[in-house]
Amino acid sequence: MTDDFGPFSAAARREHWDALPGRVFDLLVIGGGITGAAAARDAAGRGLSVALVDAGDFGGGTSSRSSRLIHGGLRYLETYGFSLVFEASAERRRLLALAPHLVHPLPFVFPVYQGGPTPFLMLQAGMWLYDALSLFRNIRRHRVLSRDDVRREEPRLRTGGLAGAALYYDASVDDARLTLANARGAHESGARVVSHAEVVGFLDEGGMAGARVRDRVSGAEAEVRARVVVNATGAWSDAVRRLADPSAKPRLRTTKGVHVLVERDRIGNRNAITVQSPIDGRVMFVLPWGDFSYVGTTDTDYHGSPADVRPDAADVDYLLKSANSVFPEAKLTAADVVSTWAGVRPLLAPAQGGAKESATSREHEIWWDRSGLLSIAGGKLTTYRVMAEQLVDRAADRLLTRHKVESGISPTEDLPLPGAPDGPWTEFAARIVADADAVGVGGEVGRHLSRAYGDDADALLAAIRADRALGERIVPAQPYVWAEVPHAVNREMAMSLDDLLIRRLHLFYEARDGGLSVARAVAERMAAEPGIGWDAAEIERQVERYRVLVEETRGFGDAARAGGAA
Numbered sequence: 049m050t051d052d053f054g055p056f057s058a059a060a061r062r063e064h065w066d067a068l069p070g071r072v073f074d075l076l077v078i079g080g081g082i083t084g085a086a087a088a089r090d091a092a093g094r095g096l097s098v099a100l101v102d103a104g105d106f107g108g109g110t111s112s113r114s115s116r117l118i119h120g121g122l123r124y125l126e127t128y129g130f131s132l133v134f135e136a137s138a139e140r141r142r143l144l145a146l147a148p149h150l151v152h153p154l155p156f157v158f159p160v161y162q163g164g165p166t167p168f169l170m171l172q173a174g175m176w177l178y179d180a181l182s183l184f185r186n187i188r189r190h191r192v193l194s195r196d197d198v199r200r201e202e203p204r205l206r207t208g209g210l211a212g213a214a215l216y217y218d219a220s221v222d223d224a225r226l227t228l229a230n231a232r233g234a235h236e237s238g239a240r241v242v243s244h245a246e247v248v249g250f251l252d253e254g255g256m257a258g259a260r261v262r263d264r265v266s267g268a269e270a271e272v273r274a275r276v277v278v279n280a281t282g283a284w285s286d287a288v289r290r291l292a293d294p295s296a297k298p299r300l301r302t303t304k305g306v307h308v309l310v311e312r313d314r315i316g317n318r319n320a321i322t323v324q325s326p327i328d329g330r331v332m333f334v335l336p337w338g339d340f341s342y343v344g345t346t347d348t349d350y351h352g353s354p355a356d357v358r359p360d361a362a363d364v365d366y367l368l369k370s371a372n373s374v375f376p377e378a379k380l381t382a383a384d385v386v387s388t389w390a391g392v393r394p395l396l397a398p399a400q401g402g403a404k405e406s407a408t409s410r411e412h413e414i415w416w417d418r419s420g421l422l423s424i425a426g427g428k429l430t431t432y433r434v435m436a437e438q439l440v441d442r443a444a445d446r447l448l449t450r451h452k453v454e455s456g457i458s459p460t461e462d463l464p465l466p467g468a469p470d471g472p473w474t475e476f477a478a479r480i481v482a483d484a485d486a487v488g489v490g491g492e493v494g495r496h497l498s499r500a501y502g503d504d505a506d507a508l509l510a511a512i513r514a515d516r517a518l519g520e521r522i523v524p525a526q527p528y529v530w531a532e533v534p535h536a537v538n539r540e541m542a543m544s545l546d547d548l549l550i551r552r553l554h555l556f557y558e559a560r561d562g563g564l565s566v567a568r569a570v571a572e573r574m575a576a577e578p579g580i581g582w583d584a585a586e587i588e589r590q591v592e593r594y595r596v597l598v599e600e601t602r603g604f605g606d607a608a609r610a611g612g613a614a
């Protein structure tokens with residue numbers, strides 16, 4: 049079944065909301081992170097009738113706060129997670145082909161130092177195994193680097209005490225946009241997709257029959273009936289299970305992970321760098337992101353609400369000290385930090401307990417709760433597609449046996465994600481850069497548009513051609529242009545100022561002031577779009593809410609800023 053719901057817009061969200069009550073869906077998916085969004089896309093692509101709701105924006109939970117890597121997971125070799133590495137490597141290969149605008153090859157340099165936690169011989173063996181587990185079909189095979197090679201590749205990396213280094217490959221991703229592409233793909237395959245719609249209770253009609261959902265935009269409530277209800281709420285999944293069954297035993301071990309973003313020339317890395325922290329030997333990364341680099345991540349037990357997770361001064365200090373240990377000339381201090389983000393991993397609690405946070409398994413599990421909810425937890429952004437496929441397989445079995453509802457096989461293995469251009473990526477990207485130059489916005493804007501929007505970049509350039517003012521930059525230092533604001537509302541279902549400035553554009557992270565200086569102008573521009581309709585008081589509320597979000601992620605301690613991290 050493929051309904052034509054028109055563009056994935058704020059106005060379409062209203063139509064989807066209105067269509068939720070009054071029918072029985074095959075599947076109601078709760079949670080529009082990567083797992084739920086992909087499950088909704090998968091199920092709708094099999095011909096099932098599907099509703100997807102998220103309490104906030106798509107990807108507003110953990111799925112926009114990751115290390116932005118599509119990776120085999122070199123680190124999991126330490127804990128013998130061979131099957132996870134095998135599966136993740138296959139997904140990396142697939143995603144590079146299915147979403148070439150969002151997933152890009154990324155070379156990593158992994159230096160090991162004398163006296164460090166990993167002997168050089170072990171690194172070499174690990175590298176060989178990493179390539180083998182991708183069936184030697186990774187982007188390229190790894191290479192061992194001599195000290196001179198390291199000096200050439202990474203002139204600012206510490207070479208004193210260097211035992212050896214390797215160059216290997218994984219991939220980078222815009223995590224928020226990968227999630228958005230899946231939500232949009234669900235909509236385009238016929239699912240009813242509603243953001244800012246929170247499940248506040250369940251319908252028990254002699255078994256799980258659906259959920260009560262509150263529209264956080266209008267305050268209205270609706271009953272949504274479904275034959276199978278899927279709980280894909282990540283770090284919230286125990287709380288949602290308890291909403292259906294207050295005696296449900298917790299299944300999660302949630303851990304917090306923090307990143308800090310600095311200007312790239314402060315560190316001077318050319319590649320991604322794999323770092324073993326001198327503080328506790330943990331593997332972490334210094335990762336390039338345009339003109340920036342970010343350092344992450346931490347991994348510490350977290351017991352609060354996932355919505356309240358924030359970086360603190362100790363997190364920032366740990367990350368900066370670890371980066372300084374391999375880039376000693378950088379001498380990063382908290383004053384260098386442009387922005388931070390923190391996320392909560394929805395890991396499965398180990399049966400025996402006690403393992404270190406970073407040694408807790410990243411495998412996923414899918415199970416039927418006593419309440420009748422189908423729940424999923426654990427896993428990774430990288431393996432989301434297989435997780436979604438397995439989740440929908442379980443739902444489809446139940447739909448067939450109990451409800452005689454038939455469905456097709458998962459279409460996602462070779463179905464490109466929305467935005468993926470036809471033809472080779474490099475040719476497409478070069479054409480968009482040339483077109484952007486011809487329109488007068490310049491190659492940097494063209495490069496950004498091609499990578500953020502894929503083949504929608506053509507529509508943005510056409511809008512700029514028709515109205516030159518739309519090609520002006522929102523802030524001078526970043527390649528975001530005004531055409532993206534109406535596009536985000538009318539093609540990407542941005543409903544709030546933070547949906548727009550954090551997850552559609554990334555000004556929240558990349559502008560020194562988090563985009564506060566332009567927040568009101570952006571909100572006023574959004575207000576005029578169909579499906580938004582804010583009055584002056586609502587504009588005020590949006591700007592204020594956004595200001596608080598910016599301050600919370602930059603307010604990790606004036607003490608840390610003053611003290612530095614030498």
Ligand SMILES: Cc1cc2nc3c(=O)[nH]c(=O)nc-3n(C[C@H](O)[C@H](O)[C@H](O)COP(=O)(O)OP(=O)(O)OC[C@H]3O[C@@H](n4cnc5c(N)ncnc54)[C@H](O)[C@@H]3O)c2cc1C
Pocket residue numbers: 078079080081082083084101102103104105106107108109110111112113114115116117118119245246247248280281282283284288303304305306345390391392393394426427428429430431
């Ligand atoms: C710091 C960090 C770094 C990571 N780095 C990587 C990496 O580089 N590569 C990788 O592969 N993986 C990485 N991961 C793991 C990966 O990000 C997560 O496994 C994945 O994003 C989890 O997605 P999810 O959909 O399960 O959860 P989420 O993205 O959190 O989605 C759950 C959604 O459920 C919604 N929800 C909650 N309650 C309700 C309700 N009552 N009603 C409706 N909706 C509700 C929330 O709003 C939320 O959007 C990282 C994780 C962390 C924390």
